[in-house]
């Protein structure tokens with residue numbers, strides 16, 4: 001298997017494989033950050049680039065930044081792209097409003113987390129900076145974590161399903177010409193066209209995951225090229241035979257006469273909360289902060305998929321009503337229904353003829369649940385959105401502690 005990757009890509013994609021001779025962002029102790037401070041830092045960066053123009057370039061700090069060097073916990077969020085707004089919206093929904101004075105200011109605060117500073121970065125730089133110790137936590141797509149984290153043990157996925165940024169990394173080929181009847185990875189690999197002299201040419205921005213996937217699938221004669229975007233044009237331009245890129249709606253593939261193939265999905269991705277193991281174990285306050293963020297995220301995301309449903313039911317006592325409700329599969333709620341007496345006043349006397357039942361139902365099962373409620377005598381059904389569901393303990397928190405060996 002031969003792999004053709006431009007030198008600059010190799011440099012960017014090897015967080016641990018470089019021997020850099022200078023640092024773009026030298027690790028600095030924690031400071032109160034001002035716009036002037038950032039400007040000065042950028043100026044220092046430019047000066048370094050100029051005076052070391054002949055040197056190799058590393059993306060991020062030279063060495064892993066010392067964990068004891070600063071007190072603030074740093075959370076990296078996407079500075080632009082399709083993840084940026086959704087990330088801020090999710091945090092806002094968790095009452096973690098990010099206060100950014102100006103969209104061009106790359107540092108911000110979350111008043112609810114006074115020991116934490118937010119740094120806006122490109123997603124790939126968030127992963128790089130988690131590895132170099134310049135960030136402690138981050139929200140990025142799993143695709144970027146896999147591509148730029150390269151299986152590094154220091155990266156820990158704290159929450160793998162933040163419910164936005166859904167896409168998958170997939171191999172796609174033209175739906176015409178010699179590929180017309182090729183519909184699987186096996187069929188693609190078995191095409192007689194690919195030889196050592198004329199390998200399958202794949203265009204991709206994923207120069208770590210691409211070759212890894214091909215190797216794992218035993219595809220020998222393959223060569224990779226890379227570009228920064230609009231990869232779907234490569235086959236029609238004659239630059240590549242196939243592409244390996246992110247797909248969400250599938251429109252870009254379709255519009256460029258490309259198709260996905262069976263067995264060609266490299267990974268499924270959505271936004272995730274990621275942390276540096278070193279930061280969580282060594283930086284004071286980092287574990288408490290991630291616990292709070294995780295609890296808020298889980299409570300919000302769990303509630304997001306559910307409605308609270310309240311209905312009145314005529315009955316003789318709470319147990320009898322409960323027994324009737326329990327005959328219906330969609331009416332159990334989180335831990336069974338809550339049933340309380342409704343006190344009515346009739347002829348000057350207080351009596352109990354109705355019971356109020358409260359359940360949480362998955363949004364998708366709402367109509368089915370209303371029908372089931374009616375079937376057992378429910379009336380006056382009220383439906384309202386749920387904001388948070390805090391479990392006794394967050395399951396991901398226990399998983400995190402065990403990953404950290406705590």
Ligand SMILES: Nc1ncnc2c1ncn2[C@@H]1O[C@H](COP(=O)(O)OP(=O)(O)OP(=O)(O)O)[C@@H](O)[C@H]1O
Pocket residue numbers: 080081082083122123124140141142143144165166167228229246247248249269270271
């Ligand atoms: N259709 C999609 N195409 C690309 N990324 C997607 C898609 N849907 C969700 N994502 C997620 O959004 C992340 C950011 O993608 P986006 O293209 O917006 O930003 P970027 O890659 O930083 O910018 P650029 O494409 O300019 O390099 C991806 O890494 C992925 O996790």
Ligand SMILES: O=P(O)(O)OC[C@H]1O[C@H](OP(=O)(O)OP(=O)(O)O)[C@H](O)[C@@H]1O
Pocket residue numbers: 228229230231232245246247248249250251252253
């Ligand atoms: O399945 P779809 O919904 O059509 O989305 C997939 C496309 O979106 C992304 O490109 P992006 O918009 O980031 O442009 P880029 O190629 O310039 O990065 C990705 O690289 C695909 O080209």
Ligand SMILES: [Mg+2]
Pocket residue numbers: 229
């Ligand atoms: Mg893009």
